[in-house]
Amino acid sequence: MTAWSRGDGWxxxxxxxxxxxxxxxxxxxxxxxxxxxxxxASAVVxxxxxxxxxxxxxxxxxxxxLGVAREDIDADVVDDLLDDLVxxxxxxxx
Amino acid sequence: xxxxxxxxxxIAVRIEFAHAALQHLADTYGxxxxxxxxxxxxxxxxxxxxxxxxxxxxxxPSQVRDFTRHLRRQGWTRRSSFRTGSASGHAETYxxxxxxxxxxxxxxxxxxxxxxxFDALWSRRQITELAGVQCPVPDGVAQALIFAxxxxxxxxxxxxxxxxxxxxxxxxxxxxxxxxxxVQAQVGWAAARGALDEVRAHREHDLWRTTRxxxxxxxxxxxxxxxxxxxxxxxxxxxxAPLVNTEHLANTRGHRPSPLEVAVEFVxxxxxxxxxxxxxxxxxxxxx
Numbered sequence: 001m002t003a004w005s006r007g008d009g010w011x012x013x014x015x016x017x018x019x020x021x022x023x024x025x026x027x028x029x030x031x032x033x034x035x036x037x038x039x040x041a042s043a044v045v046x047x048x049x050x051x052x053x054x055x056x057x058x059x060x061x062x063x064x065x066l067g068v069a070r071e072d073i074d075a076d077v078v079d080d081l082l083d084d085l086v087x088x089x090x091x092x093x094x
Numbered sequence: 095x096x097x098x099x100x101x102x103x104x105i106a107v108r109i110e111f112a113h114a115a116l117q118h119l120a121d122t123y124g125x126x127x128x129x130x131x132x133x134x135x136x137x138x139x140x141x142x143x144x145x146x147x148x149x150x151x152x153x154x155p156s157q158v159r160d161f162t163r164h165l166r167r168q169g170w171t172r173r174s175s176f177r178t179g180s181a182s183g184h185a186e187t188y189x190x191x192x193x194x195x196x197x198x199x200x201x202x203x204x205x206x207x208x209x210x211x212f213d214a215l216w217s218r219r220q221i222t223e224l225a226g227v228q229c230p231v232p233d234g235v236a237q238a239l240i241f242a243x244x245x246x247x248x249x250x251x252x253x254x255x256x257x258x259x260x261x262x263x264x265x266x267x268x269x270x271x272x273x274x275x276x277v278q279a280q281v282g283w284a285a286a287r288g289a290l291d292e293v294r295a296h297r298e299h300d301l302w303r304t305t306r307x308x309x310x311x312x313x314x315x316x317x318x319x320x321x322x323x324x325x326x327x328x329x330x331x332x333x334x335a336p337l338v339n340t341e342h343l344a345n346t347r348g349h350r351p352s353p354l355e356v357a358v359e360f361v362x363x364x365x366x367x368x369x370x371x372x373x374x375x376x377x378x379x380x381x382x
Contacts, residue, residue, distance in 0.1 A: 013226075028192070031118070033115050034192050093380035
């Protein structure tokens, strides 16, 4: 089962509390400093993946973080987001 | 997932990334630096709870030139130099389009300028995590000392001993007193305690006095010359006194000044200096 770690040379600032459920997670490659902002459900998924959870656990964490049933989490959407974060460089498969 | 152009990013977040980016650069090129002030410090040693407006670092003096060369290649633009940034020439200011401002210190005003001072701080460093990156910071005692000195420098109107006294208890003060000789902070600490008269004979005394109680550009320049440790540095400081600070001019006007603007400023600077000399002379003779 795939799990991830933070990409080399990336920084992350996590603000889990805030107006939006799931909060914000900011990520940036430290060489360029260009900041990507993940809000709400995206932040919850990225946060769980950065903790080293596998894809099943990420989906469960997303459900818990958003206060919905696990069945209500669209697995394809989660997988697509994780793929995007890998392409971005924030996540690297372990 | 959105870029920073589409979603607001708090300045505190940018500053945290700036610290992390500076540390990443230091790690890449084997540079020793300490993250100082603001969010790098424990909350009780911050001037402002949210942590200020820039990322401050203290770089090992022998590696400053090397570090700033790498910094400029990494998208950081210099906004003020050591020569023009402040009276003591302790820091350069850099700007990054995504990360904002960073102050690169080659020494900390109120502490020694040599490698030994940096070594003393470095040998008792701690690690704090900023944007997920391990960043070396001074230990709690050194943080308290730097905070006290910085407050003394930035708050000339404040009743300093009372404010510092609120934060620093007797036990911590004893630890700070032990640290002071190793980082040559006698004058800075005296200023922080409101006791500058105790160090009247020290070459940095007058510079701190002008910082605490501004008394004109001439007095400041005299103090700057006196504070320089080496004769050559004193001469250089005297020679630079009449020159226009073009970086400051550019920052205040929002554009690079033209030769005409520099010339006008040069003449005006001379006029202001002459006026100040006349006022000093008149007051000295009791004519004012």
